[in-house]
Amino acid sequence: MSQQFYLPTLRVLAQRNEVQVQALVDPAASARTPLAQAFPGAHQVESLAQVKATEGALAIIATPPRFHQPQTIECVERGWHVLCEKPMASTSNECAEMIAAAKKANRLLAVGLYKRFFPSSQYLKALISEGQLGTLRSFTVSEGGPFRWPAASPSFFNKTQTPGGVLLDVGVHVLDLLIWWLGEPETYRYSDDAMGGLETNSRLELNYHGGARGLVRLSRDWATTNQYRFVFDRGVVTWKVNDANGLTIQIAGTPTGLRSQLVTPLTPATPDSEIRPAPTNPQSFIHQLRSVVAAIRGEGTLLVDGEEGMRSLRFIETCYANRTLLPQPWFTPTEATRATQLAAS
Amino acid sequence: MKVAIIGANGFIGSRLVEHFHLGGTHQVVPVVRKPASLALPARFAVEWRLGDALDQTSLAQALQGCEVVVHAAIGDPVQIERMPEVLCAACAVAGIKRVVYLSSASVHGQAIAPDTTEATPLHTKHSLEYNNAKVRAETSFFSECRKYQLEGYALRPGVVYGPRSRWIADLAAEFATDRAWLYDEGRGICNSIYVDNLVHAIERCVSATSGAGEPYLVGDAETVTWADFYTKSAELLGRAMEQVHRVNELPAFERTFRDKVENTVAQPWVQSLLPAVPFKLKRATKTLLASWNPPPPPEAWSLPGQPAPHITEEMALLQQCRWKFPHERAARTLGYAPPVSFEEAMRRSFAWYRFATEADVI
Structure with a gap:
């Protein structure tokens, strides 16, 4: 996360004098090196205790989830605001402790759920809440593919060190968006393929007040279409995962679909030359950090604070608590029986 | 028995882990090259290990304490040829005596000549480099087994299909895009083997009391033509066989x-x-x-064409096969008797396909 996302983001904002990188913290010097090369003025340390940052600075926490709670609490108690990567913590109880600590220290606690900054996510939120295409009737989410995240260590697949599989890893973004767009479901049914370990396929059926139904399928196993599909009374909208400024829309009664790139808002006087693409995926990530900086300066409010960041994690916990085994129809009867026993144990 | 599976994240390896662990027949130790490949094995509370099939030291460490090794790792032709040498040396260091190596029926080519058996001499003049690499790799495997005094079994499966198989997923995609095709009305022999039948063959090798040092051709019990395979697939996908392109002349596959x-x-x-x-x-x-073969520039004054079949050299050769190779040697020596019928195998395969694509087809 630090190298692929925060390094280029901080480089852009540092060049614009919007931020200054004071310290780089990691017990492994090799992990610090790429950032140290980009920010030679920052001092490098092995632990948070060694950091000498000014009060009111921002700490970005991009460590494995099990470290988020103690590190966040340490940072806010030392007078720093925090942007904590997703998932916010290992458990919602830890989230609650982080929120309480930030409140007590009067510091901001933001959570890195940057997909809310996508123009396409914001467009979908408007469509769902304002009803330009009528009431939402149903949706499907199909997201994931063979696991290829290069920074993964074996601990990522160790149940004693990582509390969840694909639902926690990919699902935390998916469910954050769904809860942001639709609120929490009235009822749900969750199943996955963990059989004593961590799940690689998840299935979630959702039913909402007002009648909307949803199906979410997440996988680290097989290439999915990586697509969200929403069926409204008066149209269908599809969104490709991570396409920050693109949507495809079919308005009921029109002969074709529209594959659209989102652009800056139009006004009656906007000349073509001033129409610009809406922010891209990397630009949305940059905007996330800018918005946190603006909130620290009192120039705005956080889009995803601790309370918001905790919601998807809390819902994931309820899914895990009520999980059943996802039927795997290629198993023999003997295998299926044993799989059910292992899943329940 | 403690069995290490090298390549445990692949299509065959992952099914082997499922079967051994859930069946309780063996204590399974999945071995993968990098942490990212642990997603499938880590569904189970099993003792997985990291080991590189191209690095003797790391592989030997990963195999410590195991009694049998099943090698199901894949790679490019260069890697395929290198792996047996690394495998056998690592087994020798780890004190393992028995190795089951997944070779391939493609050592005989895709269009297998009539009367071919395990006794048919191999050559390395195949047009597909993969086949030549498998021939060299299998030869190397037996040579290295002799060198280190290992009990080596090499299995030569044909078209292995089942859950997570490209044969199922690719064919479903071809049907979905109207690109499925059959040569000569699908009269060619598929030489199919459902993955569970291959798993059964592997199990027989793990527990065999004789027969080391030999290769074994293994396949489904039935003689399955490509027309059978496509007809059953169409039925289970809810597609019509009429949409399958009939090809009577195959293209020349000239090397660029x-x-x-x-x-x-x-x-x-x-x-x-x-x-x-x-x-x-x-x-x-x-x-x-x-930049040597740039695609032609798009022609503005044209209409979208009808979907055309994508005929690969591998598939063209496979569909010309006229020989159902025998698995008598495996039956006689190992007790191989494929437990899953073609009908049931296809039902399970496409049940997996619906499982994997459920949210994409609603």
Whole structure:
């Protein structure tokens, strides 16, 4: 996360004098090196205790989830605001402790759920809440593919060190968006393929007040279409995962679909030359950090604070608590029986 | 028995882990090269290990304490040829006596000549470099087994299909895009083997009391034509066989200059020299090759064409096969008796396909 996302983001904002990188913290010097090369003025340390940052600075926490709670609490108690990567913590109880600590220290606690900054996510939120295409009737989410995240260590697949599989890893973004767009479901049914370990396929059926139904399928196993599909009374909208400024829309009664790139808002006087693409995926990530900086300066409010960041994690916990085994129809009867026993144990 | 599975994240390896662990027949130790490949094995509370099938030291460490090794790792032709040497040396270091190696029926080619059996001499003049690599790899495997006094079993499966198989997923995609095709009305022999039947063959090798040092052809019990395979697939996908393109003439698969260069580069003697070539020269050559056959510019004054079948050389050869190779040697020596019928195997395969694509088809 630090190298692929925060390094280029901080480089852009540092060049614009919007931020200054004071310290780089990691017990492994090799992990610090790429950032140290980009920010030679920052001092490098092995632990948070060694950091000498000014009060009111921002700490970005991009460590494995099990470290988020103690590190966040340490940072806010030392007078720093925090942007904590997703998932916010290992458990919602830890989230609650982080929120309480930030409140007590009067510091901001933001959570890195940057997909809310996508123009396409914001467009979908408007469509769902304002009803330009009528009431939402149903949706499907199909997201994931063979696991290829290069920074993964074996601990990522160790149940004693990582509390969840694909639902926690990919699902935390998916469910954050769904809860942001639709609120929490009235009822749900969750199943996955963990059989004593961590799940690689998840299935979630959702039913909402007002009648909307949803199906979410997440996988680290097989290439999915990586697509969200929403069926409204008066149209269908599809969104490709991570396409920050693109949507495809079919308005009921029109002969074709529209594959659209989102652009800056139009006004009656906007000349073509001033129409610009809406922010891209990397630009949305940059905007996330800018918005946190603006909130620290009192120039705005956080889009995803601790309370918001905790919601998807809390819902994931309820899914895990009520999980059943996802039927795997290629198993023999003997295998299926044993799989059910292992899943329940 | 404690059985290590090298390549436990692959299509065959992952099914083997499922079967051994859930069946309780063996204590399974999945071995994968990198942490990212643990997603499938880590569904179970099993003792997985990291080991590189191309690095003897790391592989030997990963195999410590195991009694049998099943090698199901895949790679490019150069890697395929290198793996048996690394495998056997690592087994020797780890004190393992028995090794089951997944070779392939493609050592005989895809269009297998009539009367072919395990006794048929192999050659390395196949048009597909993969086949030649498998021939060299299997030869190397037995040679290394002799060198280290290992009990080596090599299985030669044909078209292995089942959950997570490209044969199922690719065919479903071809039906979905109207690109499925059959040559000569699908009269060719598929030489199919459902993955559970291959798993059964592997189990027989693990527990066999004799028969080491030999290769074994293994397949489904039934003689399955490509027409059978496609007809059953169409039925289970809810598609019509009428949409399948009938091909009566196959294209010539001429090697482009780029293919020839790539084949040459894949040769072991070239690979051994590559480290001495300056990086900038290698990069410049790759760039030149990439630009050698640029796609034609788009023609504005045209209409979208009908979906055309994508005929690969491998598939063209497979569909010309007229020989159902026997598995008598495996039956006689190992007690191989494929437990899953073709009908049931296809039902399970497409049940997996619906499982994997459920949210995409609603």
